[in-house]
Amino acid sequence: MPELPEVETVRRGLEPAMSAARIDDIEVRRPDLRFPFPMAFGARLRGRTVVGLGRRAKYLLADLDDGEVLVMHLGMSGSFRIEAEGDEATPGAFHHARSKATAHDHVVFHMSSGTRITYNDPRRFGFMSLIPRAELTEHALFRNLGVEPVGNTLDAAYLETAFRGKVTPLKAALLDQRIIAGLGNIYVCEALHRSGLSPTRPAGTLSSARPRKKPGPRAERLVVAIRDVIAEAIAAGGSSLRDYVHTDGSLGYFQHTFRVYDREGEPCRTPGCTGTVRRIVQSGRSTFYCPRCQR
DNA sequence: AGTAGAACCTGAGCGC
DNA sequence: TGCGCTCAGGTTCTAC
Structure with a gap:
């Protein structure tokens, strides 16, 4: 669904909540999206600090303090939402609306910035991966990518x-x-x-x-x-x-x-x-x- | 080597 | 109301 401008918009929206913040906790609610999550995905992310949030083509790249990069792709229907931690939906009469709104919430990051970042993806064409920073450009996902459409490399x-x-x-x-x-x-x-x-x-x-x-x-x-x-x-x-x-x-x-x-x-x-x-x-x-x- | 088509998966919209 | 069909902003694999 999202093309590069949407991914860049997501990056800018996530940056204040995610960059320079620690992942205090993470919920991974299913074993896979398009691909299985990496081994011990949650355990490897818990306690890590995001030192910067970048983008290459339609991939979001969260640099971690241990030298790995959390790579995230939104596929066709992926989206993030940011909420203040503890800001739960109204219970009771609005329960139905609440459950509808949270269907397909697959990953939830609880950040030290006090925000909860939820990844939602009905079609599950998106994925998340962990790749050492040094191996990123030679990784199968990135080594064949062409130039970015904005900037001076495309002429x-x-x-x-x-x-x-x-x-x-x-x-x-x-x-x-x-x-x-x-x-x-x-x-x-x-x-x-x-x-x-x-x-x-x-x-x-x-x-x-x-x-x-x-x-x-x-x-x-x-x-x-x-x-x-x-x-x-x-x-x-x-x-x-x-x-x-x-x-x-x-x-x-x-x-x-x-x-x-x-x-x-x-x-x-x-x-x-x-x-x-x-x-x-x-x-x-x-x-x-x-x-x-x-x- | 390059290309068309299928596959992955769910939801929305439409005609009946 | 429901059924069946088509379509959806991405990527990758297979079959000609």
Whole structure:
């Protein structure tokens, strides 16, 4: 469910409660999520202090004081919520609502900061793992990840090189985490729309077959669109963060305004375009785009 | 080598 | 009300 901007929003929301705080206690309520929890997961975390909270692609990385990293992935439906310790739900008449709200709470961290951090994940596509800091970049989860979509590592020349000769559709190439790490279905659709590029265009046609001195305009447009759409979504998440924390403590979901995603049959939002948003299926995933202004 | 499809799992929404 | 079907923002494995 969450893409990179949502994960970054979660990271920012968790940081004040989790970073520089000790895990006084942890409840692990089932043996596995997508994968089994590591051996003695709870015992290894109990008493540890989180020295920093980072992110790589869609992975949350909690650095621990013993040199290990608690790696957390939200899968499709994972979320965290933060509550003050001892702030229990109203009993009695509201019992039903309470039990509904806490279904699928799989892991609960009791932090020395006085907060309770609960991981909830109905579909259980998420997971948690413990990896020594020194082994992280060579670990199977991380060694094949491509560049982050924001920051200066992603540029038009990189994208042209990575896509050169590829026949696979642009949509699929952008979802390939080995090239750009962190883009998901929504923001790929949005970035392609902003750059006026068709999701079905072969990735290799982003530029000429032979390397040129300067990257082509399509690659430039796409890189700018990717950076913009991700940066705007992170900003939107940040601005919604305060509201969420103050209401029910849940993190990770916020209101988006998409230009194409989930807007099948609705008018294209490109200024001056009279097209209609269309939905197609590419490698089993929905793609939303405007056939009129995306070429 | 690259790609489509299935798999993992639960819930929401919709037509009947 | 309920049943059956489709779909969901991720990742990884298998089969062509």
